[in-house]
Amino acid sequence: MTSAAAPEAIVVGGGPAGLMAAEILAGAGAAVDLYDSMPTIGRKLLMAGRGGLNLTHTEPLQAFCRRYGAQAEVVGGWLDAFSPDDLRRFASTLGIETFVGSSGRVFPTGLKASPLLRAWIGRLRAAGVRFHLRHRWIGLTADGMSCFERPDGSRHQASAGATVLAFGGASWPRLGSDGQGVAHLAAAGIAAVPFAPANCGFDVAWSPAFLARAEGQPLKSLALAFQGQTARGEIVITRYGLEGGPLYALGAALRQAIATSGRACLLLDLKPDLTTENVQARLLRRGSGSLANTLRKQLGLRGIVSALLHELVSPADRADAGRLARHIKALEVPLCGIQPLARAISSAGGIDFAEVDADLMLRRFPGLFVAGEMLDWEAPTGGYLLQAAFSSGFIAGRGAGRYLQLIQE
Ligand SMILES: Cc1cc2nc3c(=O)[nH]c(=O)nc-3n(C[C@H](O)[C@H](O)[C@H](O)COP(=O)(O)OP(=O)(O)OC[C@H]3O[C@@H](n4cnc5c(N)ncnc54)[C@H](O)[C@@H]3O)c2cc1C
Structure with a gap:
């Protein structure tokens, strides 16, 4: 427990970023009050735990940092301070062991978030952190106090030596992070890039006949390409278009193209381990069988691929082995839209990095720190989102502790 005279800190937002900031501050001896708008x-x-909770990734740090695109350098600094290994050790201190799954992703052995969250809340309470739920941060008063609104409309004001805001992004708003906190900061003059969907599906105007055959079907072992970027894996055909990990990896460039011109041409390589010449040679063994049979027997491509080629390739090109081989190696899929923010796994946009110093303190509001997805970075799925949320929470918590002079260099 902290003493009555301990310097006070406020954390707003009980996601991984805010909880990590609270952990660091309480560990340094601050009396922490944590507020959250949700019950x-x-x-x-x-919710991430429903998919097994992909906490982080084991790929080398340089490659890891590149996942953050334009913000690779700044997020790299966070990872230097609180690395993927640190996150695994941290989970272990809560009694949660982790394992490395397929393609280097890291998961808790129980593939759930609830044991980790339960143990963490217990430890924070034991360290004296006080939780104030159903308190929505709605801005700062003229003298810099945090102003909260409760569900009955009543207001509460609180001040502290340092405050960490960790509102999250703006996807899945029903889970609590709805972008409103950032809107309040923007109203106070803090520059913020509008939130946009990230790690989300894209729209394709499929024909009803194709959908009847293909909706919900996976397209496996593909390579996707857009503007020189590539990603491999599996995507799923949906009612509205396409969804899946490799698509998310190309998502930022696809989103920008759609925002600029209303469309983007995604290229699918349906046989990434064969050359176009190999594919053509195998197609020439067709004989009198159907295209679907040839694709299955000669190229190991399932019926759904045949349906996709019927949907997107003209009959003349399907009948010509050379042209069909080129389509199989670079099938053009016209994307005509992007799924809404409410259905995206994460969001791009948020507080502009020009507004914060290396400790994630807002330059215009000394003592006010920000962390997590509410900052203007984005990354694909694979554990990169949670890692950056935890690491930035660590940076902001440590910065707030330094501001309170609890943490020395
Ligand atoms: C379906 C799904 C699956 C995912 N799976 C993974 C995964 O496996 N791996 C991965 O790396 N990432 C995953 N993510 C993304 C990851 O969960 C988020 O990036 C991460 O939770 C962001 O952490 P955060 O602390 O910044 O924000 P959040 O976790 O969003 O927490 C923000 C908190 O702030 C509170 N809040 C918001 N506004 C206010 C306000 N004005 N006043 C008071 N409180 C407020 C919210 O109620 C919330 O509790 C997934 C996301 C979704 C939607």
């Missing part, structure tokens, strides 16, 4: 905290973390 319970960590709802997005729990």
Whole structure:
């Protein structure tokens, strides 16, 4: 427990970023009050747990940092301070062991978020952190106090030596992070890039006949390409278009193209381990069988691929082995839209990095720190989102502790 005279800190937002900031501050001896607008905290973390909770990734740090695109350098600094290994050790201190799954992703052995969250809340309470739920941060008063609104409309004001805001992004708003906190900061003069969907599906105007055959079907072992970027894996055909990990990896460039011109031409390589010449040679063994049979027997491509080629390739090109081989190696899929923010796994946009110093303190509001997805970075799925949320929470918590002079260099 902290003493009554301990310097006070406020943390707003009980997601991984805010909880990590609270952890660091309480560990340094601050009396921490944590506020959240929802009746319970960590709802997005729990939702991530439904997919097994991909906490982080084991790829080398340089490659890891490149996942953050334009913000690779700044996020790299966070990872230097609180690395993927640190995150695994941290989970272990909560009694949660982790394992490395397929393609280097890291998961808790129980593949759930609830044991980690439960143990963490217990430890924070034991360290004296006080939780104030159903308190929505709605801005700062003229003298710099945090102003909260409760569900009955009543207001509460609180001040502290240092405050960490960790509102999250703006996807899945029903889980608590709805972008409103950033809007309040923007109204106070803080520059913010509008939130946009990231790690989300894209729209394709499929024909009803194709959808009847293909909706919900996976396209496996593909390579996707757009503007020189490539990603491999599996995508799924949906009612509205396409969804899946490799698509998310190309998502930022696809989103920008659609925002600029209303469309983007995604290229699918349906046989990435064969050359166009190999594919053509195998197609020439067709004989009198159907195209679907040839694709299955000669190239190991399932019926759904044949349906996709019928949907997107003209009959003349399907009948010509050379042209069909080129389509199989670079099938053009016209994307005509992007799924809405409410259905995206994460969001791009948020507080502009020009507004914060290396400790993630807002330059215009000394003592006010920001962390997590509410900052203007984005990354694909694979554990990169949670890692950056935890690491930035560490940076902001440590910065707030330094500001309170609890943490020395
Ligand atoms: C379905 C799904 C699956 C995911 N799976 C993974 C995964 O496996 N791996 C991965 O790396 N990432 C995953 N993510 C993304 C990851 O969960 C988020 O990037 C991460 O939770 C962001 O952490 P955060 O602390 O910044 O924000 P959040 O976790 O969103 O927490 C923000 C908190 O702030 C509170 N809040 C917001 N505004 C206010 C306000 N004005 N006043 C008071 N409180 C407020 C919210 O209620 C919330 O509790 C997934 C996301 C979704 C939606």
